[in-house]
Amino acid sequence: MGVHFVSWNYDQMGIVATLELEEECDNTVAWQRFYPDGTIALLPLNNKFSSLVWSTTLHHSKELLSLTEQEFIDKLNESLWRTSGKNFIVEESTKAFDQFMKVLNLSSTKERQLPPKIIRCKENSRASFPLGFGHATNYVMKGAALVGDAAHRVHPMAGQGANLGFGDITCLNEILGEAAYCGSELGSLLYLKDYETRRQRRNVPTMLAIEGLHRLYGTDSPPAVLVRSIGLQAVNALQPLKGLIKSFAAS
Ligand SMILES: Cc1cc2nc3c(=O)[nH]c(=O)nc-3n(C[C@H](O)[C@H](O)[C@H](O)COP(=O)(O)OP(=O)(O)OC[C@H]3O[C@@H](n4cnc5c(N)ncnc54)[C@H](O)[C@@H]3O)c2cc1C
Numbered sequence: 001m002g003v004h005f006v007s008w009n010y011d012q013m014g015i016v017a018t019l020e021l022e023e024e025c026d027n028t029v030a031w032q033r034f035y036p037d038g039t040i041a042l043l044p045l046n047n048k049f050s051s052l053v054w055s056t057t058l059h060h061s062k063e064l065l066s067l068t069e070q071e072f073i074d075k076l077n078e079s080l081w082r083t084s085g086k087n088f089i090v091e092e093s094t095k096a097f098d099q100f101m102k103v104l105n106l107s108s109t110k111e112r113q114l115p116p117k118i119i120r121c122k123e124n125s126r127a128s129f130p131l132g133f134g135h136a137t138n139y140v141m142k143g144a145a146l147v148g149d150a151a152h153r154v155h156p157m158a159g160q161g162a163n164l165g166f167g168d169i170t171c172l173n174e175i176l177g178e179a180a181y182c183g184s185e186l187g188s189l190l191y192l193k194d195y196e197t198r199r200q201r202r203n204v205p206t207m208l209a210i211e212g213l214h215r216l217y218g219t220d221s222p223p224a225v226l227v228r229s230i231g232l233q234a235v236n237a238l239q240p241l242k243g244l245i246k247s248f249a250a251s
Contacts, residue, residue: 001141007134007153010214012038013061014129014156015054018122019076024048031115032157033080036220039157040079042115050116052076053156061128072126073118080115087222094229106237131155135207139196143187145172152203157217158210160249167251168199 021027024047031042038056045051054076056064064072134153139146148165172195179191216228235242 001138001144001146003136003138003141003146005134005136007132009130009132010055010155011058012055012131013058014131015052015056015061015064016125016127016129017052017054017072018045018125019050019052019073019118020120020122021048021050022117022119025116027116029113030159031080033115034217035079036218039217040076041157041159042080043159049122050118052121053159055131055156065126065128069121069123069126073120077118080118085220087220087225090222090226090229093226094233097230097233101233101237133207133211135204139168139199140189140192142189142192145192145195147172151199152207154207154210155214157214158249160206160210163249164203164206167202168195171195171198 019042027044027047027050030044031040033040035056037060038054041053042050043053054064064075067075132153133155134149136146136151139151147168149161151168152164154161154164175191175195175198176186179186179188184191216224219225235245
């Protein structure tokens with residue numbers, strides 16, 4: 001289509017795998033552990049399995065992929081459960097903030113939750129993908145429209161890539177329906193431009209928010225860690241704000 005695509009690489013790989021949990025449980029919580037060089041995410045599949053997305057540096061990803069499956073699982077459990085390297089001031093401040101929330105009767109952290117322990121990864125399920133950011137300045141031309149990752153590519157840390165693509169399809173479907181209803185050509189720019197405007201209004205702010213989060217979580221500088229930790233605690237405690245973010249992410 002000859003459209004301009006603004007893009008850059010994160011110099012990171014996303015390692016994926018299907019993981020078997022130690023115990024069958026009510027596996028409905030997604031877990032993320034943030035390190036300055038990447039994020040480990042466990043996404044529930046069913047009561048016994050979760051899907052892994054481990055984003056990390058090129059060098060570390062090569063190391064992880066060269067491990068045997070058992071060594072890989074040991075490394076993963078160690079990285080999920082590691083407690084060393086935490087900043088004392090940040091830890092104490094977040095505890096104090098939690099107490100403050102409890103006094104206001106706002107804390108929703110009723111009990112301490114712990115991530116599941118992984119026992120093995122499904123044979124040959126480990127794979128890796130390069131991670132990058134990209135956005136097409138135009139999504140349409142006469143007779144053609146870009147959807148999904150062809151139009152926009154984001155870091156997987158927020159788990160929003162596929163959702164944005166589903167949103168594109170829903171919107172394009174509606175707009176083509178309108179075009180057909182009005183007796184217009186399906187490829188007419190008059191309608192396709194409306195798709196582009198509507199989706200860019202939705203996609204660009206989401207992409208910028210993800211990029212902001214990626215930068216905020218890409219550092220272990222104590223002030224940044226403190227801001228993001230307290231920010232997350234506040235969002236968790238303020239149910240209306242949490243609900244708003246959840247409904248925006250799912251829309
Ligand atoms: C590691 C990782 C983890 C992710 N985790 C999440 C998550 O938790 N939640 C979420 O919402 N999103 C996630 N995403 C993003 C999500 O995977 C993508 O947004 C989504 O797959 C994009 O779908 P798509 O159909 O637009 O493109 P793709 O899935 O890239 O599909 C495009 C297809 O077209 C094929 N193709 C390319 N060129 C040609 C050609 N010339 N001819 C024929 N075929 C061609 C490709 O081989 C591919 O199969 C993740 C991405 C990565 C890399």
